[in-house]
Each structure stands twice: as C-alpha cells, then as structure tokens.
Amino acid sequence: MKKIIRGWVLVFIFYMSMGTVYGTNTEALMTEKAFINELLKVSKTGAVLLTGSDEILTREKAATLIVNYLGYEAIAKKQNNLFKDVTSSQGEISLVSQLGLMNGLGSGLFQPNGKVTVSQGSLIINRIKNKLETPITWKHAFYAIQSSSQKEWIKGYDAISFGWSQLERDANNNFIISTSNTENDFKVPVGFEGPIDLAKANGVETYLMVYFENKGMLAKSFLEDELQRASVINQLVSLSQGMTKDGVTRAFDGVTIDFEQFLSSDLKELYNIFIKELKSALQKEGKKLNVAVQPTLYFKGYDYKGIGEAADHIILMAHDYGAITLTEVERQAGITTTPLTPIKEVYDALYEAGLSISDKSKIALQFSFASLQWQSQNNQVINSRAYTPSYDKIEARLSLSGSMKHFDHYLQSTYATYEENGIQNIIWYEDINSIHSKIDLAKLMxxxxVSYWRLGIIPEAFNPLR
Structure with missing residues (x-):
C-alpha cells in the first residue's frame, strides 16, 4: 500500500511540474517555440522574426518575446517598473501590462517566473490579434494647398477638413478669420464648391479648418481678450453656416481648429476657455468641432483633458520629430538619424492623450508625408539644413540601381540610401511600413x-479607394 501511495505522489509531482492544476485537471504548459510560432501568425507591420527553444515559457519570457516581435524595444527601454517582484525585463513587462496584453496578479505582483499554460498563451496571442485586427473607425484627411490632384480620394474618407482660413490680425489690430489673403497658403480657391459637393454627395463630413501659428505673445494676446474671442467665434460660426466666393455659397458640418506652437503652459487655461466657448456656439447651430493638438512633451499649452471634453475629435499631430537643421558639431559627428516618427515618441504622445482623454474614440493619430535628406562625405554631413524631396522624387530615386530602402526596426521608421558622385545620401520618409506600424501601436492602445496631412501629397499606397 505504501508503494502505491508513493507512486501516486510521484505522478502528482510530475504533473505539477508540467502544468497548472485546476481541481483534478492538469493543463499542459507552452514552450517558447510554440508561443513564437503562434505569435508569428499575428499580422504586424514591422514585426521582427524570432527564434526560440523547447524550454517552458515563463511569463517574463512571454513579455520579452512580445515586445521584441512588435518592435517596441525603444518603448520598453524607458518604462518604469510597475511590479514589486520584477527585477529583470522590467520595461518589457511594464509595457505589455500597460497595453493590456498581459495582466498582473494583484497586490503589485506579476510572477515573472510563473509558467505559461497553453490556454494562457493562446489568450495572450488572441488579445494581440484582436487589437491589431480592429478596423479603423474614423478616417480623416486635410484638403489644403494644392490638394486638387487627389480630389477623388475624398470619397474614401469619413471626414475632410478644408484648410481655407487663417486667424490673423488686420490693419486695426483686430483678430479676424481670413479666407482670401493672397500672402498665406490658407485661402479659399476658385471652384471651392467642387470638393465640398463631392464630399457631401458621398456622405463625407466637411469641416472648415482655421490655421494659426503662435509667434511671440500673439496667442496670449488673442486668448486673453474676451471681445476678440467672441468676434472670432462669431466669424467661425458664420463661415460654417455658409462660405461665399464668386457668388457661390457652401456650408460645412463644423470647424477644425489647428492652432500650433503653443509652447507655454500658461496658454492652457485660456485656450480651454476659447475651445469651450467655440464648442457651445457651434453646438447651438448643429455644428461639430475638431481640434488638432501637438505633443505635450514639447508643447505645454494644450490641455488634452479639457480639449477632449469639448471637442468631437482630437487630431494628434505626433509627427515631424526629425531635426531639420544640424549644428556644426552634429554635422562633423556625421549625425543623420532623424526619423520623422520614431516609435518611442509616438507612443509617448498616444499615452499622454489616452491618459487624459477618457473617450479614446475621439482621438485620431495624424500622419504627415514629409521627408528629410542628408548628404555626407568623409563621415561628415555636408548640408546644415535638410533637403525635403517629394515622394515622387524619392520613388524615382529608389527605382535606380544602387538605391536601397531600409526599415529601422528599433525606430520603426523607413529611410533610403544611395551614393552619387562620392556623396552618401540618406532620406527619412514615411511608407506603408512606417505608417502602419504606428497605426498598429495606436490600435494596441x-x-x-487616423488623420492624414494632406491630400495632394499622400502616396498611392494610402489611396482610400483601393
């Protein structure tokens, strides 16, 4: 009898080592290789190929494999440790927890050495898959500054903001909404009714975009003046109800505010007042309000929470991070790594927005199709200001022998290289891989x-009618 009991004890210990015991049922454990095989089936732009062993998968290893596969090492590197029992892979574990891909066990614990069962591994994989397969719910683009070449694309969006107005001062120092100043880019074009009619015929919402760039104390001067605010708000409401040019009048569904370069935090409260006043006035007329904002890491004058409470959509301009000029020291050092949308910075912007704005359906991640080109010789950069070739020119260059396209997995960013007349060229730009990798990140969060700046320069790969 004692021998029989001892045998059952050994069997029980064996099963305990192989799986998690739930009542009388024992569940098989997942190996690293099996987890990787399932992970590789998840479609992720910019993903990294992985290899693994037949060792049993731990929770810590699962977290690191996920981060490596997604290409989020740069994000994980800066994460704070969220768990008391985690002493290694802290950034990776914190990141998968923040993304909701793996959960802690409560009381500040993660159990990093805990073994992952097959069902637990499958659950983690399905979480990633379901988030990444979530469809885009709102697709917006700007129509401004030579956009007519892609006018037909309007039909493929949910909303279009027409960049035909600008906040400026007149000769009497009054703030006005200008729609016809020939000295700025944001003015109503001849035949403006064409793209508006096309949008309305296809059920696409139309917004009048008003642009403003803060210089010196200009924003504060405007926002502090109650009478000036009221005047501008009245002008915007009136324009949304009907804009007229050459005897033709068209109305908009609302207004998109694009006030940029709000660097100082003392603009927050004042800007909130303006946004809330404008929203109230527009709402009374059945009009909507979108607000474009820049990342608060650099631009402290935006209160995401306050703006998010008032606006129908918040367009997050998490782009154009790359330096456009280099110092003499940087040129001599041969620095050319200037990605437009490095994954860590985009994550930071999305995280701050998501933390502040309770309704995430209001947040739209914006992309801009810019470029930065540097030329080097003898390991030193020649140009102190980046060249900005068009995407047509970049594609033409890539079609030539000796030109190469690259994807930096750490930065999740695309660049091209070529040599000409002994000069090395590197061009940072956006393509379907760099854009979709950021869309995937947004979905995981x-x-x-999404929003795109602007029709007229958007590459064919992003044609919404395809």
Missing amino acids: GITS
Whole structure:
C-alpha cells in the first residue's frame, strides 16, 4: 500500500511540474517555440522574426518575446517598473501590462517566473490579434494647398477638413478669420464648391479648418481678450453656416481648429476657455468641432483633458520629430538619424492623450508625408539644413540601381540610401511600413482613428479607394 501511495505522489509531482492544476485537471504548459510560432501568425507591420527553444515559457519570457516581435524595444527601454517582484525585463513587462496584453496578479505582483499554460498563451496571442485586427473607425484627411490632384480620394474618407482660413490680425489690430489673403497658403480657391459637393454627395463630413501659428505673445494676446474671442467665434460660426466666393455659397458640418506652437503652459487655461466657448456656439447651430493638438512633451499649452471634453475629435499631430537643421558639431559627428516618427515618441504622445482623454474614440493619430535628406562625405554631413524631396522624387530615386530602402526596426521608421558622385545620401520618409506600424501601436492602445496631412501629397499606397 505504501508503494502505491508513493507512486501516486510521484505522478502528482510530475504533473505539477508540467502544468497548472485546476481541481483534478492538469493543463499542459507552452514552450517558447510554440508561443513564437503562434505569435508569428499575428499580422504586424514591422514585426521582427524570432527564434526560440523547447524550454517552458515563463511569463517574463512571454513579455520579452512580445515586445521584441512588435518592435517596441525603444518603448520598453524607458518604462518604469510597475511590479514589486520584477527585477529583470522590467520595461518589457511594464509595457505589455500597460497595453493590456498581459495582466498582473494583484497586490503589485506579476510572477515573472510563473509558467505559461497553453490556454494562457493562446489568450495572450488572441488579445494581440484582436487589437491589431480592429478596423479603423474614423478616417480623416486635410484638403489644403494644392490638394486638387487627389480630389477623388475624398470619397474614401469619413471626414475632410478644408484648410481655407487663417486667424490673423488686420490693419486695426483686430483678430479676424481670413479666407482670401493672397500672402498665406490658407485661402479659399476658385471652384471651392467642387470638393465640398463631392464630399457631401458621398456622405463625407466637411469641416472648415482655421490655421494659426503662435509667434511671440500673439496667442496670449488673442486668448486673453474676451471681445476678440467672441468676434472670432462669431466669424467661425458664420463661415460654417455658409462660405461665399464668386457668388457661390457652401456650408460645412463644423470647424477644425489647428492652432500650433503653443509652447507655454500658461496658454492652457485660456485656450480651454476659447475651445469651450467655440464648442457651445457651434453646438447651438448643429455644428461639430475638431481640434488638432501637438505633443505635450514639447508643447505645454494644450490641455488634452479639457480639449477632449469639448471637442468631437482630437487630431494628434505626433509627427515631424526629425531635426531639420544640424549644428556644426552634429554635422562633423556625421549625425543623420532623424526619423520623422520614431516609435518611442509616438507612443509617448498616444499615452499622454489616452491618459487624459477618457473617450479614446475621439482621438485620431495624424500622419504627415514629409521627408528629410542628408548628404555626407568623409563621415561628415555636408548640408546644415535638410533637403525635403517629394515622394515622387524619392520613388524615382529608389527605382535606380544602387538605391536601397531600409526599415529601422528599433525606430520603426523607413529611410533610403544611395551614393552619387562620392556623396552618401540618406532620406527619412514615411511608407506603408512606417505608417502602419504606428497605426498598429495606436490600435494596441485602444485608438482606432487616423488623420492624414494632406491630400495632394499622400502616396498611392494610402489611396482610400483601393
């Protein structure tokens, strides 16, 4: 009898080592290789190929494999440790927890050495898959500055903001909404009714975009003046109800505010007042409000929470991070790594927005199709200001022998290289890989709306009618 009991004890210990015991049922454990095989089936732009062993998968290893596969090492590197029992792979574990891909066990614990069962591994994989397969819920683009070449694309969006107005001062120092100043880019074009009619015929919402660039104390001067604010708000409401040019009048569904370069935090409260006043005035007329904002890491004058409470959509301009000029020291050092949308910075912007704005369906991640080109010789950069070739020129260059296209997995960013007349060239730009890798990140963070600046320069790969 004692021998029989001893045998059952050995069997029980064996099963305990192989799986998790739930009542009388024992579940098989997942190996690293099996987890990787399932992970590789998840479609992710910019993903990294992985290899693994037949060792049993731990929770810590699962977290690191996920981060490596997604290409988020740069994000994980800066994460704070969220768990008391985690002493290694802290950034990776914190990141997968923040993204909702793996959960802690409560009381500040993660159990990094805990073994992952097959069902637990499958659950983690399905979480990633379901988030990445979430469809885009709102697709927006700007129509401004030579956009007519892609006018037909309007039909493929949910909303279009027409960049035909600008906040400026007149000769009497009054703030006005200008729609016809020939000295700025944001003015109503001849035949403006064409793209508006096309949008309305296809159920696409139309917004009048008003642009403003803060210089010196200009924003504060405007925002502090109650009478000036009221005047501008009245002008915007009136224009949304009907804009007229050459005897033709068209109305908009609302207004998109694009006030940029709000560097100082003392603009926050004042800007909130303006946005809330404008929203109230527009709402009374059945009009909507979108607000474009820049990342608060650099631009402290935006209160995401306050703006998010008032606006129908918040367009997050998390782009154009790359330096456009280099110092003499940087040129001599041969620095040419200037990605437009490095994954860590985009994550930071999305995280701050998601933390502040309770309704994530309001947040739209925006992309801009810019470029930065540097030329080097003898390991030193020649140009102190980046060249900005068009995407047509970049594609033409890539079609030539000796030109190469690259994807930096750490930065999740695209660049091209070529040599000409002994000069090395590197061009940072956006392509389907760099854009979709950021869309995937946004989806993992619960943000499923996108915006594009601007029609007229958007590459064919992003044609919404395809």
